[in-house]
Amino acid sequence: MIFDWGFALEILPALLRAGLVTLQCTVVGMSLALVLGLAWALMRRSPRRILAWPATWIVEFVRSTPLLVQVYFLFYVLPEFGLSWSPFVTGALGLGLHYSAYTAEVYRAGIDNVPSGQWEAARALNLGWMETWRSVILPQAVPPMVPALGNYLVGMFKETPILAAITVQELLQTAKLIGAESFRYLEPLTLVGLLFLLVSLTSAQLIGWLESRTAEAAS
Amino acid sequence: MPPPLDLLPSLLTGLLVTLQITAGGAVVALAASFLAGLGRLSGRRAVRGISRLYVDVFRGTSALVQLFWAFFALPLLGIRLEAVTAGILVLGLNLGSYGSEIVRSAIRNVSRSQYDAARALNLNRRQTLWRIILPQAALRMIPPFGNLFIELLKGTALVSLISLADLTFQGQTLRTSTLRSGEIFALILVLYFLLAQVIARGMRFLESRLAAGRDSGGAA
Numbered sequence: 001m002i003f004d005w006g007f008a009l010e011i012l013p014a015l016l017r018a019g020l021v022t023l024q025c026t027v028v029g030m031s032l033a034l035v036l037g038l039a040w041a042l043m044r045r046s047p048r049r050i051l052a053w054p055a056t057w058i059v060e061f062v063r064s065t066p067l068l069v070q071v072y073f074l075f076y077v078l079p080e081f082g083l084s085w086s087p088f089v090t091g092a093l094g095l096g097l098h099y100s101a102y103t104a105e106v107y108r109a110g111i112d113n114v115p116s117g118q119w120e121a122a123r124a125l126n127l128g129w130m131e132t133w134r135s136v137i138l139p140q141a142v143p144p145m146v147p148a149l150g151n152y153l154v155g156m157f158k159e160t161p162i163l164a165a166i167t168v169q170e171l172l173q174t175a176k177l178i179g180a181e182s183f184r185y186l187e188p189l190t191l192v193g194l195l196f197l198l199v200s201l202t203s204a205q206l207i208g209w210l211e212s213r214t215a216e217a218a219s
Numbered sequence: 220m221p222p223p224l225d226l227l228p229s230l231l232t233g234l235l236v237t238l239q240i241t242a243g244g245a246v247v248a249l250a251a252s253f254l255a256g257l258g259r260l261s262g263r264r265a266v267r268g269i270s271r272l273y274v275d276v277f278r279g280t281s282a283l284v285q286l287f288w289a290f291f292a293l294p295l296l297g298i299r300l301e302a303v304t305a306g307i308l309v310l311g312l313n314l315g316s317y318g319s320e321i322v323r324s325a326i327r328n329v330s331r332s333q334y335d336a337a338r339a340l341n342l343n344r345r346q347t348l349w350r351i352i353l354p355q356a357a358l359r360m361i362p363p364f365g366n367l368f369i370e371l372l373k374g375t376a377l378v379s380l381i382s383l384a385d386l387t388f389q390g391q392t393l394r395t396s397t398l399r400s401g402e403i404f405a406l407i408l409v410l411y412f413l414l415a416q417v418i419a420r421g422m423r424f425l426e427s428r429l430a431a432g433r434d435s436g437g438a439a
Contacts, residue, residue, distance in 0.1 A: 064369055064415030065408045066376035069387055073408065076400035161283040165380055172284055185291040193280045193288055200279035 032096025037103025233389030247311020256322025277316035365422030
């Protein structure tokens with residue numbers, strides 16, 4: 001069997017629509033990961049062990065277990081607590097939770113990289129807590145975080161096919177359905193691979209450009 | 220055994236498959252990492268180009284899409300792979316594409332003066348690579364390879380979706396027969412977590428063994 005271009009063209013619109021779902025999962029998931037990760041990072045910095053200790057373990061646990069199993073857990077266990085959300089919501093929640101463990105590390109590294117002299121200087125200038133973060137720490141901590149967060153955004157995008165396992169109608173799930181209906185898996189799966197490749201390579205270029213810009217700004 | 224530990228025996232056969240895929244995938248990933256990592260530093264353009272193509276394709280598409288492609292689409296081109304083979308090959312090649320970057324950057328970070336010193340001692344290219352550069356680069360590769368190893372372990376859960384009876388797959392089977400979803404998936408998550416801890420400890424041990432008797436590799 002060889003690649004049928006006519007068939008590929010025929011199924012392309014359906015796949016592009018599914019690509020939109022993939023993008024939505026990624027956007028919702030990443031927004032969640034950015035917020036949750038910040039919560040973990042701040043808890044870990046807390047001098048109170050009752051805050052720092054759970055955050056450390058949550059990050060470690062979430063990072064070293066498979067996203068697929070975490071998604072299954074949410075998908076089958078949440079309804080037992082009366083939380084019957086759609087596969088899309090559950091899936092995005094799973095992505096967000098999983099990647100929050102990674103964004104937490106990015107935040108932590110970014111904040112730790114601000115030299116302690118900066119904190120001391122802010123203190124010597126008698127700046128308040130808010131002012132210290134807003135005008136001294138964050139402007140130095142955030143720019144180096146951007147490329148790292150960008151890499152995780154692309155990473156999350158590439159892991160969205162896992163949500164096919166809980167029937168989210170994203171790219172891979174749609175390709176599987178087309179394949180099952182037409183008995184032709186080659187075209188839909190190849191197209192899905194090409195779509196991922198296109199987006200990843202473009203974003204890799206973009207992140208490389210961002211990295212060189214932040215490196216320039218720092219020097 | 221008290222619940223939820225009574226579920227363990229049914230999960231153990233799956234755990235064995237997970238270990239098997241992880242071990243097989245690690246061998247493929249390590250080989251691919253070095254081949255492509257060295258390939259990208261090769262003097263020959265063709266070798267550099269092929270290595271680059273491999274890395275871009277496997278890093279740029281999704282692991283699960285690759286797995287489905289190998290299992291469902293490849294047979295239509297006349298290449299039929301067993302699920303185990305497809306799982307080991309795809310996961311190994313996927314993680315290998317990330318690993319090649321580790322190899323490449325570790326080699327490039329070995330100080331220039333080490334090459335000059337090797338040259339001064341009249342070592343040829345092969346001797347320089349194997350005796351001078353790689354032993355120093357290898358030490359720096361261990362922590363990132365440790366992380367990659369854990370990513371591989373996590374990635375093996377994907378093979379359950381091409382009907383390979385690994386830990387995750389056994390969990391699903393058990394769920395349909397017992398309906399104790401919470402206990403089952405919590406137990407599986409803990410098992411993966413413990414395996415990851417074993418890998419992390421092992422890699423740290425390996426690092427301390429390799430680092431013994433060496434200085435910090437010119438960082439001072």
